[in-house]
Amino acid sequence: MSGASAITRFLLRRLAHAAFLLFGVSVLAFFFSTFAPGNYFDDMRLNPQISAEQLTALRADYQLDRPMPVRYIRWAGAVLHGDLGLSFAYNTPVGPLLWARARNTLLLTGTAAVLVWMLALPLGVWSAEKLGRPADVALSWATAVLLIIPDLALALGLLVLAVRSGWLPTGGMVSVGSDGFSAAHRVRDVAWHMVLPVAVLVASALPVLLRHVRAAMAEALQAPFLRAAEGQGISRRRLLLRYALPAAAHPLIALFGFSVGTLLSGSLLVEVVMSWPGLGPFLLEAILARDLYVVIGAVLLSTLFLVAGNFVADLLLYWADPRIRAEASRR
């Protein structure tokens, strides 16, 4: 089996999995949203100025009176054309709405993810090297403490600090009157607003990742091939980076895929608490308002990221480990 067709088959298989997963999630999301009690227009019924006939007409307009499978098929067909439906609350297409919010979220989580990895990798390698020594023990304690503190507590704590000290903005993404700022000023402004939420995100993700890096490296450092390489006079630095780290990569690549996967979904709490205009608060709002297509659209988008993250991880693993390539080409 030649290399090119093996990787193609691998990719195609993974893509097929992904498509199937998306389909399944969309059905489930549609199903549950539909069968959740109530719909968007229920609240309007309480309003005496809207008559029952108007409500029925509105519902017919939005096709809420058709049976579910029909609605699903129409919706699925629309999605495949790029149309995610209409938001009841905003009366505009769902796609652009979601995307605007998603962009903000990605800005936050993307930055946080980069920072977390930039911190976890060197720290993890270093502490595995110093395994058991005082420095490593101290770091373990610090990570444990960070792990125990709930995200919410951390977020609120930092907010209080911001309020008291007045150094950092206490929420939102831009300052008042930012429309009049110059481009550079605007960038600085956003960055300033990002400090707190990114700090919370990093603090909550770092302990777990750090432990994994440390564990994977520690295991790799025990391996016989490392001792053999040491016996050949390879320098310690080279042993760590060229021998141990690649051997420890397997679980770390999986984690990286997971990082990518949760880019859209991992920051809901932080966004709500810190009033960051991302996907999280928007989704929350939509759920409470029974804004059906927004909810399903958001769920689908999150799933897409999750699936993409897995896919990226699979690809990286395939590239990084020749044994997986060999195994895949056997099938």
Next chain:
Amino acid sequence: MIAWGEKTDSKEILEVRDLRVAYGQWDGGVWHALNGVSFAVGAGEILAVLGESGSGKSTLAGSLLRLLPRNGRITCGEILLEGADVVRMDAVQLRRVRGSGVSIVFQEPSLALHPTIQIGAQIGEVLRAHGTLSKRARSARAREILAKVFLGDVERIFSSYAHELSGGQQQRALIAQAIACDPVVVIADEPTASLDAKTQGEILTLFRSLRDELGIAFIFITHNPGLLAGFADRVLVLYAGKIAEVGPTHAVLSSPQHPYTQALLRCVPRFDGGGAVRRNALLPVISGAAPSLAVLSCGCVFEPRCEERMEVCQIHAPVAARLGNRHEVACLKFPA
């Protein structure tokens, strides 16, 4: 490669003097793995170290390059490599010695090779650690070395990964890595233990030809006396951390003097082409079990299992007695 020292009058390139190694146990106790081992290896010599489990042979292998686990310590002794004492070297000198003065080939070749680095690149790493060749020159040199060790198929081996090779090929790859920087001594720790008889023979032949061609000395550690005739120049028999007997292969194998060596060699079934073997006859065995090394005994360490033990053996530890022609025994039957 370390430049040959000025001590040209002695042909010995590696000399071990009174080496003692102990492991700290987690319960506070100490395990005395090596208790005063002294021997020398001449240039281009194949020295076999014969020992069973618990004899200290793997500890010896590791300690020659100070590659002991964290709880192991060299408590005493000198390891003189062309005059320089490995025990007292600092980290920089030690790293230079490893791989280019003395190399080591471990057991279990499938585990000793990195799983995701190609063979050629692994050899390249060793070259990189000990020289200033460019990447291209390193690749060329790696191919050169592989050609010496593999009979053909160099290109395929060069770009293979460890899991794509058979056991024998993996061992050859490790050997190639070990000789890449022209060491003067290569330590092979049970290199053939996981291989079948035919491949074992091939590896031994390889060692001999490397010795003949490149003048490398080998310290060949094994528990199998059947491998030694026609291969090793001298045999050193290790028991419970001490040398029982050492001498030219022919002398030790055909007229062993130490009771342990005699008993050990008797354990190997006679292989008589004449068919005069009484099949299913019981083999003579060594009674008792290997001693615990948690406590240092003051008498001879083999005494409890020795068929020729005398009263004095419990009190005095034997010292090496010279029997002529570089054949030495540590047994109280032979006064020092």
Next chain:
Amino acid sequence: MEPVIRVENLVKRLAGRGLGRRVKAFTAVDSVSFSILPRATLALVGESGSGKSTLALCLAGLERVTSGRIWFEGRDLAALAEKELRAVRPRLQLVFQDPASSLNPWWTVGEIVAEPLLVNGRTAKREGHARAALVLEQVGLAAEYLERRAQDLSGGQRQRVAIARALILEPKLLILDEVLSALDCSIQAQIANLLVEIQRAYGLAYLFVTHDLRMAAHLADEIAVMSGGKIVEQGVTQDILRNPRRFETQSLLAASRVEPEAM
């Protein structure tokens, strides 16, 4: 005399093995035939990859054969269903090479040896342990070993336990797959002696699979040389040693003949 086991034209084809090697089916065991008389030992010698271990697994019922027959106690094992095989298994036992991985390290020796009795459902726990103690004694381990954990034993001791476990069901045939290869020299001698004694005491037949021609010559009445899945030469031990006809046999002899000189 009826042979204990008779193998006829046994074939075993495998899908391509090993990572990175070409995917193709290959014939691990290629039409092999032999038989073993009661109380006799047949040694199966060959290099790694010759198919001898696969053959051992097929005989023990751990691998399905592709074609051929295995006559044991008047029935063809190759044609039996799993349930029926289970009834036969007690009398055809397999001992593996690596005692470290074939014994559960957390179990005590008593549990390991008694397990075959208890699993077959025929025996109560107390009786099972009593029988285990008896068998252990026969393999040279005192009663105190019953409570020791497998991981605390040496290689030789573990191999004794593995043999005891195989013996407790009173088999007629014992397949020994490289059982001595991982042991030290002097321990090999001890276990080899044990095997000889057990054979006399229990009246067993042995299939001794090994790459060590030396030990095979010591223990076996007949030697079969395997190469590339086929038996290339077979005969009485003395004949094989004195007049090896095939190249494979000769090279195995040459590899093993590194002889300590006369003592």
